[in-house]
Amino acid sequence: MKLMMHRLILMSGTLALLVSGSGLLAQDYDLTGAQKITELKGTIDIINNKLLASGQLYNGAVGYATVGRVIIDDSLNDGLISDAQYVAYNIALDKVVGHDYATAADAKQLFTQEHTAAMNQLTLAVDFLIDATSVLAMATSLSDIAADADTKPEQAALQGMLLTDEYTIQATEVAAYNDAVNNIEKYAQQAGAFMAAANNTELTTSIDTYTAANNLVAGQYTAITYTQSVDEFVITWDANGTGWSGYLTADMKDATAIYGANTYMQQNGSPIKDM
DSSP states (O other): OOOEEEEETTTTHHHHHHHTSOOOOOOTTTOOOHHHHHHHHHOOOHHHHHHHHHHHHHHHHHHHHHTTTOOOOOTGGGGGOHHHHHHHHHHHHHHHHHSSSOSSHHHHHHHHHHHHHHHHHHHHHHHHHHHHHHHHHHTTTHEEEEEHOOHHHHHHHHHHHTGEEEEEEEEHHHHHHHHHHHHHHHHHHHHHHHHHTTTTTTHHHHHHHHHHHHHOGGGOOSEEEEEEGGHHHHHHHHEEEEESSSSSGGGOHHHHHHHHHHHHHHHHSSOOOOO
């Protein structure tokens, strides 16, 4: 029999533990809509400072050129926008564009919005994994060359390739790859849980009953988390957090099932619930 539990959690410490232990990236997924806008503003301000610097630098450089002074190499570098700064801007932009700023009227809409946000994060995680995989694939491509390296010239050529960064695996590359895999697990888990919750009428009815009884608007929550290990959603409004447990046990999938889902999708294309 499915065990479903609804409990009140005081904000004094229990909720903080649940949030910190949920496995989410605090600097990423857990950001509120306002925090995402603040993050975007920060990246815009950095680029704007570059524009201001370049204006001052080019004016001074033109002045020196006019009177016969020679500016040194890289002296205008302060006006350059780095790749990292541009990437940070784009990531922050995607977070704001992908966020649903509408206020959910009920629990189903609340979970649907959270599913959309988690899917956006999952898309980014997949992109990072593709990039990280392509880097490591250069090194693993040596497997076939190593298998055929049965002459001295071939072995020497293999040895030479192993002396280059391109064909060797670096610790930072492994870390980036593992981070991407872990992020896909996190966001796929969250997105799946939010979609399952949106379609679970027992759960959404319980939440709607609670918000109505307490004169709350579902979409005006301050935080929401899902912890798979205890199958619990925690939603907070103002000072108190409320937990709903045991609703998604029938929706859990392990690694064997995930492999099977991959096979089904390779053969049939679009995923279905019962694949």
